Amino acid sequence: MKVFRRIWAFVNRSRVLSEIEEELRGHLEMRASDNLDDGMSPEQATRDARLRFGNPAAMKEQVQAVDFALGIESILADLRYALRGCLRNPGITIVAVLTLALGIGVNTTFFAAFDGIALKPLPVKDPQHLVRFEQWLQSGATGDPQFFVSWPEYLFYRAHTHALSDVIAASRLISVVGVPDGATPEGSTQQNTIPLQGQVVSDNYFPGLAGSAAAGRYFLPEENQPASAPAMVLSYPFWQRQFQGDSAAIGKTLKVNGQAFTIVGVAPREFIGSGAPPLVPDFWAPAATQAYLEPGHAWLEQPKDAEVQVLARLDPARLNSTRSEAQAEMLLLAQQWGQSQQQTDKTIAITLNRATFFGETNALWFRGVVASLMAVIGLILLIACANLTNMLMARGTMRRHEIAVRRALGATRKRLLRQLLTESLVLGLLGGACGLLVSYWASHLLQVILQQMVQSLAVLGGAAFSINLTPDLRVFAYTLFLSLLTGVLFGMVPALQFSKSDGTSALKVEGATAGQQTSRSRLRNFLVAAQFAVSLFLLISAGLLLQGLRRSLSVDPGFETRRVFFVGLNTGPRLSIERQRQIMDELRAMPVVASVAASIKPPGTGTFGRQAIIEGDHGAEVNVQGGALGDIVSPDYFQTMQVPIVRGRIFTRDEAERGAGVAVVSASTARQFWPGQDPLGKRFKLDLKINNTWEEFEVVGVAKDVRNANLTRIDPVYFYVPEPPDQFAGSTLLIRVKGDPASSARDVVNALNLSDPKLQPDLVSLEDGHMRLQRLLSQMLGVFAGLLACLAVPLAGVGIYGVVAYLVSQRTREIGIRMALGATRGGVLRLILRQSMSPVAIGAGIGFVFSIAASSALHAILVLPGVPDVLFGVSFLDPEVFVGLSLFLAAVALTASYIPARRAMRVDPMAALRYE
């Protein structure tokens, strides 16, 4: 293609220039040597060659000018022409640009979110070279454990690496109780404690990551030593919140779990910590102070406790510091470390990831979710493209005359094609520019919503969540790419079609005969059918999700959620087994407390997924697919949560302490594995410690079905296992209160505070905690679905309207003839509707089948017990949704074609015929 040659010549300027120079020089030399052969003196020969040639520099410039004139100028001319065309048809231009703005805007917003989550580097010093350790564990554990190693392991890597510099460690956020310096502002008598989130970091954390401090300084070398006075650096938001940004805060002390820390500085405003997840702590403290933050759990010397996340810098100044080489070195070091240590779970390899806001963005599930969401959102853009193609086809037909004239005047097909494509690209770019505005606004909104949502979640401890969705270069590039792609996508077919038209027949007025039109109308029918199919698919998906949303608001988990409060005991100081029992007894003695129980996790926090083998008939063993759900609970769990036992009994405290292998299972478990049999006395095995040591249990009771792991569905398989005799069951206390839940909870908090001030209890009801989180997720899906539907329906309507309106305008004359020959208005209406609705019917069929297939595929993964059911038990083939929405969309299509069809009905036969 000429265009590519020109672009190539334009891009490779310097090379082209040097070639021209060489060519000109060669010419002069050849002429001079011929002159020599003719008997001239050397000077004469050169002079003559120069004279004949003219000025080489001027020639060179002329050659370049040719480039410019041919390549760039004609493109500019096309652009000017395209823009003039846009202005000439403002109606079409506005509709096209708005349609594209919506389609591109939605896609760009999604990409901006993806960019913020997975691609954007952390706002730290020199982020290009910063990497985050992700380890691969022997147990195959994925997710959070992959990002944490023990402190000794970190020190080992730091001491032995040659490829990496600035090997930095940061702990998880640690919940502590803070008491600020001096009297409380109002001078009240009550001690002013505040819950805080702290993070302990290695000595090189701030020098390696942050710019200069907003106030004060960072840790001195001696402050990183164990024996020194504890110091802390505040985060900017906490400094603003607590000290109103007053620099007098520097030098004050703040008590953390009773230990005084001196505030030495404030991190810069833009510094949000080291991410993964991007929760900003209230303060940072040197690793040496770790024991103060987590009394009773000092892990600095413990190679078994994976507590710190590691970041490091690929040092461009060092040799062998490419990522792959550093990774190879880390693999070796990880193996050496594994051999020297008795770890619970060995690191077998280490991947060095770019340091982004979140850690898990390489995981397969994340990619799957992103890809499927992108596909769905891409469909909206596709519908928009189909609309525009139709519109351009209609407009192109009106422009046949113009095109034919240009053809007759000597424009080649390529030239016309380029012209037409330039026009659609201009539309695409205009749409993209507006789409960028749409997405700028939408991602700002999204950011605000996300931040408020996270901050409202009590389970996250109220830590500030920091994510940056402002568009960066990548987002701009993506939008540009989308704009060009859509421009080509919707412009290609019309451009090909219309540049093909041969001049003579089109030059005649109204040259369009029926035969010529068939291929074009077939294409239009195809587009209408495809558009309707995609819209129906989006609408049905949205309908199903919205049904799910409706249920999520009213769904009853099957246990008490408003009166049961939970206290996580693994945040804050660790307690001994005896002390925990004592606290439980103290609570039981309170008049406002109805019942107290312990479990590993509060219900609604997902699964505890263990391998399980069920003993079936005649000693046959069945593996539970996807692992079993369950919890380790104290015997009073059922009474506390108000989960009734429908058969058999609860295990006793005595049995639990004896370590008798007895358990309670859910009714659904019994139904699934022992249908029609008495579940009592049946046996199963669990790999409780995830190390292939199987523990046997006998079923002594059956509990009513509840939604424990997931609010979205009845747990398909659920085991309640007694606490092992040697240790306290769980790290969660579940407390059911009497009377007014809020005031009773306050009483409980006060009692706990009296009993142990270090406990820093934060009482949240199950309803306000994880239940809300789960409902929130389905509400988010519902809102997303609603948005999809809001976009899909009008796009489909506008598309069908456009096509039918065009059809009618084309056939005005024919309709006139028909009516002159005696066709009734009703007949004409039926004719138009039949023609416009037949592709709709085909599209409906395809969309219907496609939706059923997609929905069934989604349904298939529910076989795994831990997978949430986004529809909350709504049938995946809900006839109400499928049939109802199909009819609804068909009605939209009918209305969209009825409006122009009515116009056809009103055609005045005489006027239509007179035109001929």
Place this chain on the structure above:
Amino acid sequence: MARNDLQGTLDLLVLKTLAQVPELHGYGIVLHIQRASRDILQVEEGSLYPALHRMELSGWLSSEWVASEGKRRARFYKLTAAGRKQLDATEQSWEQLMVGVQAMRSFA
């Protein structure tokens, strides 16, 4: 109507040259035009190159660097299929121009 005119003359000469001698470098084209026109047509040598470049970008010519005699290398030009078509068109319009000019001159 005869398109172009005298500006197209150089194009015609170059295209015709390459139709007669399949591969030539710029200097060779100059020499050929001079020889074939029996020294009547003297191309201003420098102006040949912008024309060659333009014709190449239009796809009428293709070029290739070939080591010619000695250590020098030179760019050799060749007609493409599009170039042949263009030659026909240019020749036609040239002939029309000639006919037209002739008619003008003999108009009494």
